[in-house]
Amino acid sequence: MEGDDAGSAGRVAGKIALISGAGRGMGRSHAVRLAEEGADVILVDICASVEGVRYAMSLPEDLDVTAQMVRDKGRQAVTAIADVRDRTSLRDAVDRGVAELGGRMSSLRTPAY
Numbered sequence: 635m636e637g638d639d640a641g642s643a644g645r646v647a648g649k650i651a652l653i654s655g656a657g658r659g660m661g662r663s664h665a666v667r668l669a670e671e672g673a674d675v676i677l678v679d680i681c682a683s684v685e686g687v688r689y690a691m692s693l694p695e696d697l698d699v700t701a702q703m704v705r706d707k708g709r710q711a712v713t714a715i716a717d718v719r720d721r722t723s724l725r726d727a728v729d730r731g732v733a734e735l736g737g738r739m740s741s742l743r744t745p746a747y
Contacts, residue, residue: 647672650737652659652728654678654718657692669707676731677701678724686695710735 651668654655655661665675666739677700679692701711712734714727732738 640696644671644673646654649673649736650676650732650735652676652678652731656700656713657681657696658700662696662703665700665711666703666707669709669711671710674710674735674737675704675712676728676735677704677711677713678716678718679713680717682717693743 646668649672651665653661653665653668653675654674656665657679657739659703661677661679665677668675676741677697681692681694681697683691697713697715701713704711712731714723714730716723716727
């Protein structure tokens, strides 16, 4: 819903979405858009250098900025620094996020792979 910063009504209102690579770029844009559509989000990013990747990765501060952008849309955000290649850390991030947001995960957006 364009221009609706309240995030209370939309295609994903009341749902929880997991977004990887959420520190910036596509992950951030997906997080903000889902918040505009009414979703609360679990934001995951590795926030560290990855061997073989030649560009700078997100920092913890970038993830915090994304979370604030979601909150500015009137939605909740839970952040986790986790590597999506590590099943245990990803599961822990999801479990903590779902517990804090009081529901169950409804959607997955994976700009980071």
